[in-house]
Amino acid sequence: MIEAIHGWFSPFAAWAYAHQDTIEVVALFIIAVGIFQNLIYLLQLPIAWQELRAHQKERESDRIWKLLTSENVPGISLLIPAYNEEATVVANVHSILALNFPKFEALIINDGSRDRTLDRLIEAFGLVPVERAWEAAVPHQSVRGLYASPEYPGLLVIDKENGGKADAINAGINLARMPLFCAVDADSLLEPDALLRAVRPFIEHPAQTVAVGGTVRVANGCRIYAGQVEEVGLARRFLPLVQSMEYIRAFLMARLAWSRLGILTIISGAFGIFRREIVIEAGGYDPGTVGEDLDLVLRMHRFLRDRQQAYSISFVPEPVCWTEVPEDLGTLGRQRKRWQRGALESFFSNRAMLCHPRYGRIGMAGLPLMLVIDVLGPLLEVAGYILIPLFWAMGVLSLDFMLAFVALTFMYGVFVSCGALALEEKELRRYPKARDLALLSMVAVMENFGYRQLNNFWRIGGWWQFIRRRKDWGVMKRKGFSG
Amino acid sequence: MPDFQLVFNISAGAAGFGVLDWIWLAALVLAAIGVVMMAVLITRRMILGRREARRDARCAFLKRQLLVCLENPAAGLDLQAGDEALLIDVALDILRMIRGEDRARLTGLLRHNGIDPAGKRIDRGSLPQRLARVQLMAYFDDRDSLDRLRAALHDPEPAVQLAAIAALGERGQVALLPEIGAVLEEAHFPASLLWADILCAFGDDAVPALLDFAFNRKIDLPIRIAAVAALRPLAGPEIGDRLHKLAIYPDPMMREAVLDTIARIGTHEPDALLTAALEDSDKHVRQAAARTVGALGLQTMPDQLARRLDDPDWQVRFYAAEALYKIGDRGIAMLRAVAGAPDPDSPRAQIARQMLAEKRGAA
Numbered sequence: 138m139i140e141a142i143h144g145w146f147s148p149f150a151a152w153a154y155a156h157q158d159t160i161e162v163v164a165l166f167i168i169a170v171g172i173f174q175n176l177i178y179l180l181q182l183p184i185a186w187q188e189l190r191a192h193q194k195e196r197e198s199d200r201i202w203k204l205l206t207s208e209n210v211p212g213i214s215l216l217i218p219a220y221n222e223e224a225t226v227v228a229n230v231h232s233i234l235a236l237n238f239p240k241f242e243a244l245i246i247n248d249g250s251r252d253r254t255l256d257r258l259i260e261a262f263g264l265v266p267v268e269r270a271w272e273a274a275v276p277h278q279s280v281r282g283l284y285a286s287p288e289y290p291g292l293l294v295i296d297k298e299n300g301g302k303a304d305a306i307n308a309g310i311n312l313a314r315m316p317l318f319c320a321v322d323a324d325s326l327l328e329p330d331a332l333l334r335a336v337r338p339f340i341e342h343p344a345q346t347v348a349v350g351g352t353v354r355v356a357n358g359c360r361i362y363a364g365q366v367e368e369v370g371l372a373r374r375f376l377p378l379v380q381s382m383e384y385i386r387a388f389l390m391a392r393l394a395w396s397r398l399g400i401l402t403i404i405s406g407a408f409g410i411f412r413r414e415i416v417i418e419a420g421g422y423d424p425g426t427v428g429e430d431l432d433l434v435l436r437m438h439r440f441l442r443d444r445q446q447a448y449s450i451s452f453v454p455e456p457v458c459w460t461e462v463p464e465d466l467g468t469l470g471r472q473r474k475r476w477q478r479g480a481l482e483s484f485f486s487n488r489a490m491l492c493h494p495r496y497g498r499i500g501m502a503g504l505p506l507m508l509v510i511d512v513l514g515p516l517l518e519v520a521g522y523i524l525i526p527l528f529w530a531m532g533v534l535s536l537d538f539m540l541a542f543v544a545l546t547f548m549y550g551v552f553v554s555c556g557a558l559a560l561e562e563k564e565l566r567r568y569p570k571a572r573d574l575a576l577l578s579m580v581a582v583m584e585n586f587g588y589r590q591l592n593n594f595w596r597i598g599g600w601w602q603f604i605r606r607r608k609d610w611g612v613m614k615r616k617g618f619s620g
Numbered sequence: 621m622p623d624f625q626l627v628f629n630i631s632a633g634a635a636g637f638g639v640l641d642w643i644w645l646a647a648l649v650l651a652a653i654g655v656v657m658m659a660v661l662i663t664r665r666m667i668l669g670r671r672e673a674r675r676d677a678r679c680a681f682l683k684r685q686l687l688v689c690l691e692n693p694a695a696g697l698d699l700q701a702g703d704e705a706l707l708i709d710v711a712l713d714i715l716r717m718i719r720g721e722d723r724a725r726l727t728g729l730l731r732h733n734g735i736d737p738a739g740k741r742i743d744r745g746s747l748p749q750r751l752a753r754v755q756l757m758a759y760f761d762d763r764d765s766l767d768r769l770r771a772a773l774h775d776p777e778p779a780v781q782l783a784a785i786a787a788l789g790e791r792g793q794v795a796l797l798p799e800i801g802a803v804l805e806e807a808h809f810p811a812s813l814l815w816a817d818i819l820c821a822f823g824d825d826a827v828p829a830l831l832d833f834a835f836n837r838k839i840d841l842p843i844r845i846a847a848v849a850a851l852r853p854l855a856g857p858e859i860g861d862r863l864h865k866l867a868i869y870p871d872p873m874m875r876e877a878v879l880d881t882i883a884r885i886g887t888h889e890p891d892a893l894l895t896a897a898l899e900d901s902d903k904h905v906r907q908a909a910a911r912t913v914g915a916l917g918l919q920t921m922p923d924q925l926a927r928r929l930d931d932p933d934w935q936v937r938f939y940a941a942e943a944l945y946k947i948g949d950r951g952i953a954m955l956r957a958v959a960g961a962p963d964p965d966s967p968r969a970q971i972a973r974q975m976l977a978e979k980r981g982a983a
Binding site: 203204206207208209210211266267268269270271272274339340341342343344537538541542544545547548549551552554555556558559562563566569570571574575578581 | 640643644646647648650651653654657658661662664665666668669810811812813814816817820842846849852853873934935938941971974975977978980981
């Protein structure tokens with residue numbers, strides 16, 4: 138069999154011989170970037186662990202009590218964009234209004250829904266049309282009307298022309314009255330104490346903190362009642378399970394480590410708190426990109442560095458926002474392509490910071506890391522999947538080497554995932570059952586065989602969309618939270 | 621087949637252990653570490669899960685017992701070895717929510733059952749345990765615990781020092797504020813917004829000492845600003861004259877804090893101060909000045925407010941328009957006049973129109 142494969146590729150062997158130097162350079166480049174990527178992951182683990190330990194110093198209940206009873210906690214405007222959410226919007230607003238926080242307002246932005254989202258809100262909360270003074274500080278589609286509820290004084294519904302998520306949040310930013318705002322996806326659920334925990338950096342470093350991200354976890358598999366996660370659990374289907382593992386790795390390892398090093402480049406669109414004034418000065422969200430969360434954080438870095446202002450953009454591991462993740466390959470693929478396209482749009486529109494000493498750590502480390510992991514990462518990994526077996530088929534790479542290389546890559550992936558799980562288990566323990574941990578451990582192994590490769594092919598699809606300048610979001614199928 | 625192979629393709633040769641072997645070994649080591657790590661974690665979780673369930677049940681039991689004892693002091697606590705840390709946690713949660721006699725009864729009950737936070741050295745144990753003991757002492761009223769708290773003021777760990785200051789505030793130990801001031805002069809604490817709450821807890825009698833903190837240049841500026849903020853629920857207009865001096869402090873955050881405090885407590889003859897603040901170079905100070913005029917309902921300042929309707933900062937325009945509305949007929953008439961001005965797109969006309977519409981709707 139092996140001889141037969143070599144035989145099929147023997148016509149290319151002469152070509153390979155003629156281009157021996159090129160092949161060596163390409164192969165070494167792929168391997169070098171792979172090693173560099175893996176070293177980054179290895180670096181993230183201990184740094185993230187240090188950061189997690191620093192967060193566990195004080196008794197949580199004491200801290201929360203202090204904040205709940207404080208007059209000096211800055212107010213937060215919760216911005217919840219909703220597009221065709223008639224099935225879930227009322228329950229979501231009820232759960233938002235039940236959050237524990239001393240000073241907040243909830244702004245629901247109906248982004249030109251074509252279903253009965255607005256009607257449902259009007260009926261459920263007895264909304265009446267109101268006027269509110271507001272500043273057109275950041276651009277968005279026109280506002281058709283504002284509605285408030287005499288019963289719920291902290292609730293405002295903004296009805297506007299459709300313009301997409303970023304556009305809707307911009308409208309919310311303009312109408313917000315609090316110094317901080319928190320952008321929350323309509324398909325996400327916040328834990329009751331999430332704001333109290335997430336606002337901590339704004340309390341402890343009020344002069345520097347401009348944005349804070351919190352952990353987002355997978356809600357599929359959890360028992361949800363009245364808009365709250367009653368019992369944390371894992372989904373039993375492979376796709377949501379593997380995404381649970383990905384979210385743990387992304388939030389507990391990467392973001393925590395980058396936050397400690399001061400090079401955090403993203404705050405998830407599903408849950409982040411921002412200082413409104415700075416976001417306005419940085420130009421607000423860009424409706425022209427699908428990676429609006431990443432783009433905003435990069436622009437904030439750029440703006441604040443240009444202004445030479447001391448600032449901090451940080452990540453706190455405890456606050457939990459639960460989100461529903463795709464359960465079918467089609468939706469997941471569209472989401473991943475869109476994420477990749479968003480990363481590329483944001484990277485290239487902020488490329489002026491890349492390796493520019495003026496932008497400090499973010500220019501010299503944050504953007505270069507993004508280049509290696511998010512921009513080149515999928516290209517080189519897929520190139521590796523194709524070229525390494527091809528080189529073997531052409532006879533320029535031995536089977537021994539290929540197998541050893543593949544084994545090392547896979548085992549390294551498993552090791553990193555286990556490390557992230559260890560962090561989760563040691564410091565947070567959000568999944569209460571031992572069998573959940575065992576299941577996640579198995580997923581950490583299984584994801585390397587098929588899912589990881591598929592994910593990288595989707596990301597290449599994202600590259601293709603970026604090159605073709607696609608701007609749409611694609612259709613996202615969701616089941617919604619039952620209960 | 622080509623007669624070359626890639627240079628890095630080195631298998632075990634005459635030298636023995638080659639690059640390829642190292643790669644395999646690394647893969648195996650990583651796999652082994654991963655497997656062992658997960659096996660340990662899963663086993664640990666199984667053990668901890670049972671232990672946590674027992675701990676939660678014990679906490680619930682102790683909480684019920686404490687509540688029963690509060691209702692019926694004759695009932696005793698049924699304690700086991702190792703209950704102390706749990707009991708402190710449970711007691712702290714209850715103590716925060718009760719006041720007066722109930723609080724005294726609960727601390728008496730704790731002491732009666734051998735839970736005396738002053739009985740142990742503050743510098744022993746893990747940081748959370750030490751903090752819990754310091755926090756618990758906030759609710760005791762005996763001399764020993766006070767001495768322990770004073771000692772904790774000089775602890776090398778800032779979190780313990782901070783907890784001790786908060787506990788002394790909770791006990792209303794105003795007499796110790798000079799000592800706390802000396803600690804604040806020497807130590808550098810995080811610039812937490814919660815400093816204002818901590819200092820405010822010392823109560824009305826702390827006003828002179830808090831003013832001293834605000835003027836003390838040896839203390840970090842964020843704590844001095846917090847001292848100004850702490851005055852809001854405690855002081856009255858009689859301290860306004862002293863605050864006026866801070867209203868021209870070089871740092872804009874201090875000027876803003878002073879204005880927000882004046883908005884709450886009032887002051888004698890504020891016009892000159894606020895007129896100057898409305899023209900301040902810092903937009904946050906101008907915003908605070910406009911808010912203060914509105915909060916104090918100063919009918920003598922509509923002209924100064926009207927000038928701010930042209931401010932380059934929208935928030936200043938907003939607060940100025942709101943203040944005009946709040947000061948009553950003269951201000952509202954001025955807003956109407958501006959709203960109907962010949963240039964309807966000017967910022968001043970826009971904000972005046974928006975404010976009138978918002979207030980009309982709210983009415």
